[in-house]
Amino acid sequence: MEEKIKLSADSFQPLPKAESLDNEKIAAPSLTFLQDAWLRLKKNKGAVISLWIIVVMVVIAFGSTPFIDHDSLVKSAPKYANLPAKIPxxxxxxxxxxxxxxxxxxDEYKQNHVPSDKYFYLGTDYLGRSLAERIIYGTKISLIVAFVATFFDLTIGVAYGIISGWKGGRVDNVMQRIIEIISSVPNLVIVVLMLLVLKPGMTSIICAIAISSWTTMARMIRAETLSLKSQEYVLAARTLGESPVKIAIKHLVPNLSSIIIIQTMYTIPTAIFFEAFLSFIGIGISSPQTSLGVLLNDGQKNFQFLPYQMWYPAIVLCVLMIAFNLLGDGLRDAFDPKTRR
Structure with a gap:
C-alpha cells in the first residue's frame, strides 16, 4: 500500500500579486491609427532616412535665405568665373x-588672383556666381513649386473628389468628364499656352500646375468616397441629420487621410521634376533667376570641360526625387496594413 502523505496548511504560500501570471491574457498598448502607422514607418529605415534628408534640405533651403546675398545670385563676377570647389x-x-x-x-585660385580668404565651397559658374548659393536658392524655388502643387492637390483635388463621389449620378458623370478633358491636354501644352499670356517664370508654371495637377488626387479621392459613403457610420450620421459638410469633415476626410498623405508624397517629386524640365528646356524659370533646372541647363553647356557645374545640381535633384519617392513608398506601406510583410 502506498503511504499517504498529508500536507499541512503551512506548506502552501500565496504568490505575491506582483509576481502573479495570467497566461490566458494577451494585451498590447492601445494605439491610434496614426501611432500604429508611425511605428510601422519607423521600421522602414529607407523611409526614415529619406524623411531626415528632406527635413535637412528644407531647413537649409528656407533657413539660409537671410544669409544669402541676393545680388550675388544674379550679378556676374568675371574674375571668379569657372572656379572649382575649395573647402578650407x-x-x-x-x-x-x-x-x-x-x-x-x-590651382585656379592662384591663377585668377583670388584673395586667400575667398572660398567657393562648390565652385562658381561661367559668370563667377557661387554655385553653392545658387543651388540652395534653386532648391528653395523648386520646393516652392512643389508645395504649390501640393496646395492645389489638398484644396481643389480633395474637395472635387469628395463632391463628385458624394453626389454621384449625373453630377459625378459631368465632373468626371471635366477631369478627362483636363487630363487629355498635356501639361507642356498648358505651359506653352500660359506663355502667350504670361512671361516665362514661376507664375506660368504655377498656373499650369493649378489647372492640371489636382486631377489624379481628385480621381483617387472620388473612388474612395464612393465606397465610404455606404459605410454604416456614414449612414448613421445621415440618419441623424448631419449635413454633408460635417460628414465630410468628421468622417470622410479622416478616413481619406492615408490616401491624401501618400498621394501628396508622390505629387511633390513630380512637381519638382516638372519645374526642372521646363526650366531646362527654357520655357520655365530663366536666367538670371535660378532653379535646379536652370542650373542644369547652364551646367550642360560646359559639361565636357567643367562637369562639376552640372553634377552638383543634378545630385541635389536626384537626392530630392529619390527621398520623396522612398518616403512615399514607406508611407504607403505604413498606412496600408495589408502590405505589411
Whole structure:
C-alpha cells in the first residue's frame, strides 16, 4: 500500500500579486491609427532616412535665405568665373581649388588672383556666381513649386473628389468628364499656352500646375468616397441629420487621410521634376533667376570641360526625387496594413 502523505496548511504560500501570471491574457498598448502607422514607418529605415534628408534640405533651403546675398545670385563676377570647389582644411583634388588642365592639376585660385580668404565651397559658374548659393536658392524655388502643387492637390483635388463621389449620378458623370478633358491636354501644352499670356517664370508654371495637377488626387479621392459613403457610420450620421459638410469633415476626410498623405508624397517629386524640365528646356524659370533646372541647363553647356557645374545640381535633384519617392513608398506601406510583410 502506498503511504499517504498529508500536507499541512503551512506548506502552501500565496504568490505575491506582483509576481502573479495570467497566461490566458494577451494585451498590447492601445494605439491610434496614426501611432500604429508611425511605428510601422519607423521600421522602414529607407523611409526614415529619406524623411531626415528632406527635413535637412528644407531647413537649409528656407533657413539660409537671410544669409544669402541676393545680388550675388544674379550679378556676374568675371574674375571668379569657372572656379572649382575649395573647402578650407581639405586637400583633395577637386575640393582644394585645383582643376585638371591638360593632364595636370592647376590651382585656379592662384591663377585668377583670388584673395586667400575667398572660398567657393562648390565652385562658381561661367559668370563667377557661387554655385553653392545658387543651388540652395534653386532648391528653395523648386520646393516652392512643389508645395504649390501640393496646395492645389489638398484644396481643389480633395474637395472635387469628395463632391463628385458624394453626389454621384449625373453630377459625378459631368465632373468626371471635366477631369478627362483636363487630363487629355498635356501639361507642356498648358505651359506653352500660359506663355502667350504670361512671361516665362514661376507664375506660368504655377498656373499650369493649378489647372492640371489636382486631377489624379481628385480621381483617387472620388473612388474612395464612393465606397465610404455606404459605410454604416456614414449612414448613421445621415440618419441623424448631419449635413454633408460635417460628414465630410468628421468622417470622410479622416478616413481619406492615408490616401491624401501618400498621394501628396508622390505629387511633390513630380512637381519638382516638372519645374526642372521646363526650366531646362527654357520655357520655365530663366536666367538670371535660378532653379535646379536652370542650373542644369547652364551646367550642360560646359559639361565636357567643367562637369562639376552640372553634377552638383543634378545630385541635389536626384537626392530630392529619390527621398520623396522612398518616403512615399514607406508611407504607403505604413498606412496600408495589408502590405505589411
Amino acid at each position: 582644411g581639405i586637400d583633395i583634388n577637386g575640393f582644394n581649388g585645383k582643376l585638371k588642365v591638360s593632364g595636370q592639376w592647376v
